[in-house]
Each structure stands twice: as structure tokens, then as C-alpha cells.
Amino acid sequence: MVGPENRKNNIIQALHIYKTFPGVNALSDVSFDLRQGEIHCIVGENGAGKSTFIKILTGSYRPDSGELIVHGKSYKYLTPYLSQTLGIQVIYQENIVVPQMTVAENVFVGREKASRFGLIRYQDTVQATQKIIDSLKIHLDPEAPVEKLSPTEQQFVKIVKSLAYEPRVLILDEPTAMFNVNDVKVVLDLVKDISQRGISVIYISHRLEEISEVADRITVFKDGQIVITHDNPDKNFDLNLLTREMVGRSVETFYKKDKNSIGDVVLEVKNLQLHRHSPTIDFNLRRSEILGIAGLVGSGRTELFRALFGMDRKVGGEVFLRGKPVNIRSPQDSIQAGIGLITEDRHKTGLALNLSVIKNTTIAGLDQYPGGILNLNKEKIDVEHFILDLDIKTPSPHQEVRFLSGGNQQKVVLARWLFKNVDILIFDEPTIGIDVNSKNEIYKLITELAKEGKSIIMVSSELPELIALSDRVLVVKNGRIITELNDQEITEENIISYAFGVTEDGQAEK
Ligand SMILES: Nc1ncnc2c1ncn2[C@@H]1O[C@H](COP(=O)(O)OP(=O)(O)OP(=O)(O)O)[C@@H](O)[C@H]1O
Ligand SMILES: [Mg+2]
Structure with missing residues (x-):
């Protein structure tokens, strides 16, 4: 219960907010308050209604019913202009x-x-x-x-x-989704500093550790409703409890894969060079292997694989597939050769936002059907299978993907490549914006793919995920592979010290 003394400090009170979209109860009976100068974190699974709630506060959406009290004044809804005038600012990823x-x-x-x-x-x-x-x-x-x-x-x-x-209210919706540990820390410190000036902060993230680091209160959303609000969680706050509340049952938060047997080299990259004067890159990938790629955001990891996939130019280098040279000059060449790139950047390169979940899933893989002939019914059944496996929250397989929540869009990108059934899969930040529970599902899927004989390259900033899944880790820095880590060497400490360029004696490299 919010006592009268607290109510005084409420900057925003949302009362009994409802919002539906065709086939979806995005918010039902959501009552939420934001106090002066607090950091109020919101957590919840993909599609739980977090961003929808934020869009009600910023005036992008009008609630179907309910009331918003901002600085003591009551509103049925806000417009973007009004929201801004009331001092509400939002930062999306x-x-x-x-x-x-x-x-x-x-x-x-x-x-x-x-x-x-x-x-x-x-x-x-x-x-x-x-x-x-x-x-x-x-x-x-x-x-x-x-x-x-x-x-x-x-x-x-x-x-x-x-x-x-x-602003008097600053809302951050997954601001650190693609950051490395150090950068996250800088952003978190900044957020704390901002709240200490009396600005109220709403902070949304799937990284629960960072939530417990900054939160004055934590509110859990599930299926469009508020499950609970925790007051004054401390740094040792039980994150398992939080995931249980998010998911509705307990989930394994630490994934550990079994070792599987790794086969012959399938892909060999020699002297790959992205620009004149840039370093050359050599590495290989084996059958059934998960090769982790670590490095800071901006270290050149993504560029390396975009070039390999034929998306960006390269000036030189040779690529061998099972010993035979291949010439990859475009993504089509790459797909032809059986290499798929699953990008972190779902909006620019991943999805056709105006097409359905079905079409986005099958778009690159129609050759999966005999003679390339599409049977709409079969297509729908195939896609429904992925919707179930990846737990994609959508009212129907025909829904346009632009209406899906951020995390669910990311899952559609994954579904596409799983459907395409290529031999080599390059995942670039596969779990950005994905909730804890679905992350585990995706880890299981990736592991199973490797077991089935596929080869996987996984670029990731999430060290726990790299460590849990990789058979081998390459650390990239300034566009070059600076080390290869095997077995016991794959530790958080090792990866960080190489990625940040700390030398053996603990000194930062120049
Ligand atoms: N404009 C829209 N039209 C139709 N459905 C929508 C629209 N916006 C959101 N939804 C649906 O409302 C539900 C809540 O979505 P929302 O974006 O709020 O989730 P979220 O909690 O932010 O998830 P994520 O963690 O994946 O970002 C989802 O089922 C989503 O598909
Ligand atoms: Mg969202």
C-alpha cells in the first residue's frame, strides 16, 4: 500500500491502465507509481507489456481506460507533446x-x-x-x-x-542491451547520478544483475499485469525469485552445456583483410563446434563477419569450405554456400517489418520446399513449430512483425535461419533483448544445432553466454584476433583481460 506520505512524492501515478491490441491484452489493470528521485526498474518476459506501458507514459499510445496522474493533475491520456511538456523523456535502444x-x-x-x-x-x-x-x-x-x-x-x-x-522523469528502455560489462557500469553510475539530482528514473532491462545494482524499487510485469513491486531491494537481492515471478515458475539461470564431439574443419579463413593496411585474419571452424567471438563492442567483431558473409567489402583473403575455395561477394553467395548470418541489428538487416511472422521466417528458405513450391498450409505449420519452440509471443503467425515486442522480433530473426537450415550459422549477439527464460531456450537450441552437426560462430558481449556455450573462444581487438582460448582457459577473467588489452603484468596496453 502506498501511504499518504509517499503519495505526496509521486511524480506519476498510473491507475488501472488497460490497453489492448487486436488479439492481445497488452496491459490489464496496471497501477504503477513513480516517486521523486527514485530508480524504479521494470522487468518482465518478452511481450510482458513493458514498452507498451512506457509508450502510454510518453503519449505514443492512448490507454483504453484508466487514469494518469502527473504532478498531481489527472489525465485520461497524454500526447507526445504533453508528455514532454510534463518533463517526461525517454531513451530507447x-x-x-x-x-x-x-x-x-x-x-x-x-x-x-x-x-x-x-x-x-x-x-x-x-x-x-x-x-x-x-x-x-x-x-x-x-x-x-x-x-x-x-x-x-x-x-x-x-x-x-x-x-x-x-526532464523530471527519465525513462530508459533497455539502454545497455549491447554493452560490455565496463560500459554498463558507466551507464549505471550515470543513471544513479541523474536520480540523485531528483530526477525520477524508470529503467527497463533484461540484465537482472544490473537491476539489483541500481534499483530503489523493482516492479515485475507478466502478461500485461503487475505481479509485484519490491521495495528497497539490496545488492544481494534474490534474482532467482525475480525470474520466478517473471516466468511464473523457477528457471535455470545458469546454462551449462554438455561437451560434444567436434569434427573436421568445415570452414577455413585465410588472410582475410577488410581494408588495405588493416590486419589479416586467419581462423577455422569445425563441424559441431561452437566458436565464440569475444571483444568489445567496436572492436571489429561484427565487421569481420559481415565481410565474411559478403555484406561488406573486403580487400583480400581466401575462404575454404570443406577444403574447396569459395568466393563470397554477397549475402546470396554466402547463403548459397550454406552460411547464414543472424544479426544483432534486427531493424536494419534482419526483418521485413511489414510482413508477417510466417513470411519473415520462410523468406530466405523457400528452397526448403520440394521444387521450391510453396504450400501455404505446410508453411504455416512449419512456422507454428518455431513459434512454439522459441516461445514467440504473437496473436497469430499472420501478425506483421512490426507489432511484436522487441525480444519477439529478435526471435523471428532466429527462426528464419533455423528454418533455412544452413550448415554454418553466424550469430551476432543472439540474445540481445531476450528475457532470461527464452535465453535458456535459445542456448538449448544452439547446442542442439551443434550436436546435429552444424557449425556455429557466436559473437557475443554476454560473457556468461560465451563461456557456457563455446568450445573455443577467439578474442578480437582492433580488428585482429589477439588470442584463442581453449577449455579451461575460457574464463571471464581471461576474456576481459585480452579484450580490454591488459597485458600479463596487469598494465593496460597502449
Ligand atoms: N502496436 C501494436 N500492435 C499490436 N500488438 C502490439 C503493439 N505493440 C505491442 N503489441 C503487443 O503487446 C504485447 C506487449 O508488447 P511490449 O512491446 O509492451 O512487450 P515488452 O514487455 O516491451 O517486451 P520486450 O522485452 O520483448 O521488449 C506483445 O504481445 C506485443 O506483440
Ligand atoms: Mg520492449
Whole structure:
């Protein structure tokens, strides 16, 4: 129960919010409050209704019924403009920064009317941006073009931009989904700092450890409803309890695969070079092997495999499949050769958002059907099988994927490649945005694929996942493979020290 003394401090109170979409009860009877200066975390499975709730607060969606009380005033719904005027700012993982513009330009873009004189001088925006940066104690050059920044720094730009509106509420929906441990820590510190200024924060993440690190309160969503709100969880808060509440039963949170026997080399990459003057890369991959690729975001891991897949150019190198040279110049060549790339970037390269779950799953694999002839009924049954296996939350296989929650979209990308049935699968951050329970399902699937004789390359920033699944780990730094770790060498410590470039004597490399 919220006592009257707390109610005073409530910045936002949502009361009995309902929201349905065709075939989906996205929110039912959700009552939630946000106190001044608190960090209120929201957790829940993919499709539980977290982002929908946030979109109600930002005015993107109108609730079917219910009430919103913001700063003591009651509203049936908010509009984006009203929400912003009330001091509510949101950062999504996908928020857009304009790469060609500088940090300061990004921070003030669209706000040209903000000054009293109807225009803003560039130097003023630089100064104002610098002031926010200083107050956050981070390093960022307001005049640097955003495209030159690391993904974490780009995330900072979004935070700085939100703060430029002097918000009273800052909402972060999976802000660290693609970060490495160190970067996550920086963002978490920043969030704590922001809340200490009296700004209320709503924080959504599937990484439960980071939740217990920052939360003043934790609210669990399940199937569009609130299960419980935990007050004052401490750092040793029982994460198993939290997953039980999310999933409705206990789940194994630490996946451990059995060792399986590894076969002959299927893929051999020699002297692969992405640009003139860049280092050359050599490695191989065996049948039934899961090869983990570690390295910081921005270390060149993704670029390496995009080039191998024919998505980006390369200047040289040879690729052998079962000893025979192949020339991969396009993704089509790659698929033809039996190599599939499952990207982290579901929006740009993964999905046709306006097509159904069915079409997105089968689009690349129609040759699975005899003579390439599509039997719609068979297609539907095949896809339903994946919907079950991967627990894709959708009212129907015909639903357009743009209506699916973030994590469920990611699962459709996976389904496509599983359907395509290629021999070599490259997974780039396979579990970004995926909830704990589904992660385990995906780990099981990947392990089974390897057992069946497929070969898997898994690029990941999630060390526990790399360690649990990989037979061998290559660590990439500055576009080169700096080490290979086998068996007992595959530890968190080892990976971090190589990826961050700490040398044997504990000194950071120059
Ligand atoms: N515009 C929409 N049209 C139809 N269905 C929608 C729409 N937006 C969300 N949904 C559905 O509402 C449910 C809740 O989705 P929501 O995006 O809120 O989940 P989430 O908790 O944020 O999940 P995730 O962890 O995967 O991001 C899902 O079943 C989703 O498919
Ligand atoms: Mg979401």
C-alpha cells in the first residue's frame, strides 16, 4: 500500500491502465507509481507489456481506460507533446542519432525554436552541451561528429540530449542491451547520478544483475499485469525469485552445456583483410563446434563477419569450405554456400517489418520446399513449430512483425535461419533483448544445432553466454584476433583481460 506520505512524492501515478491490441491484452489493470528521485526498474518476459506501458507514459499510445496522474493533475491520456511538456523523456535502444552531425547538433536538433530569439547559435549549443557533459563527469567532445563515437558514447549523446530538456522523469528502455560489462557500469553510475539530482528514473532491462545494482524499487510485469513491486531491494537481492515471478515458475539461470564431439574443419579463413593496411585474419571452424567471438563492442567483431558473409567489402583473403575455395561477394553467395548470418541489428538487416511472422521466417528458405513450391498450409505449420519452440509471443503467425515486442522480433530473426537450415550459422549477439527464460531456450537450441552437426560462430558481449556455450573462444581487438582460448582457459577473467588489452603484468596496453 502506498501511504499518504509517499503519495505526496509521486511524480506519476498510473491507475488501472488497460490497453489492448487486436488479439492481445497488452496491459490489464496496471497501477504503477513513480516517486521523486527514485530508480524504479521494470522487468518482465518478452511481450510482458513493458514498452507498451512506457509508450502510454510518453503519449505514443492512448490507454483504453484508466487514469494518469502527473504532478498531481489527472489525465485520461497524454500526447507526445504533453508528455514532454510534463518533463517526461525517454531513451530507447533504437533512438536515432544523426551520425553526420556533431554531438551538440544532435543534442539540440529540432529545438531551434527553444531560444527566446527563435534561433540558437551553434556556439551556444556547444557550451550548453559541454555544461551537461561536465555535470555528468563523462568525456565527450561536443564538436565531435557522432559517427566517430563508440556505441556507448552514442548512448551518452542520447542521455545528454534528454537532459537538455531538463526532464523530471527519465525513462530508459533497455539502454545497455549491447554493452560490455565496463560500459554498463558507466551507464549505471550515470543513471544513479541523474536520480540523485531528483530526477525520477524508470529503467527497463533484461540484465537482472544490473537491476539489483541500481534499483530503489523493482516492479515485475507478466502478461500485461503487475505481479509485484519490491521495495528497497539490496545488492544481494534474490534474482532467482525475480525470474520466478517473471516466468511464473523457477528457471535455470545458469546454462551449462554438455561437451560434444567436434569434427573436421568445415570452414577455413585465410588472410582475410577488410581494408588495405588493416590486419589479416586467419581462423577455422569445425563441424559441431561452437566458436565464440569475444571483444568489445567496436572492436571489429561484427565487421569481420559481415565481410565474411559478403555484406561488406573486403580487400583480400581466401575462404575454404570443406577444403574447396569459395568466393563470397554477397549475402546470396554466402547463403548459397550454406552460411547464414543472424544479426544483432534486427531493424536494419534482419526483418521485413511489414510482413508477417510466417513470411519473415520462410523468406530466405523457400528452397526448403520440394521444387521450391510453396504450400501455404505446410508453411504455416512449419512456422507454428518455431513459434512454439522459441516461445514467440504473437496473436497469430499472420501478425506483421512490426507489432511484436522487441525480444519477439529478435526471435523471428532466429527462426528464419533455423528454418533455412544452413550448415554454418553466424550469430551476432543472439540474445540481445531476450528475457532470461527464452535465453535458456535459445542456448538449448544452439547446442542442439551443434550436436546435429552444424557449425556455429557466436559473437557475443554476454560473457556468461560465451563461456557456457563455446568450445573455443577467439578474442578480437582492433580488428585482429589477439588470442584463442581453449577449455579451461575460457574464463571471464581471461576474456576481459585480452579484450580490454591488459597485458600479463596487469598494465593496460597502449
Ligand atoms: N502496436 C501494436 N500492435 C499490436 N500488438 C502490439 C503493439 N505493440 C505491442 N503489441 C503487443 O503487446 C504485447 C506487449 O508488447 P511490449 O512491446 O509492451 O512487450 P515488452 O514487455 O516491451 O517486451 P520486450 O522485452 O520483448 O521488449 C506483445 O504481445 C506485443 O506483440
Ligand atoms: Mg520492449
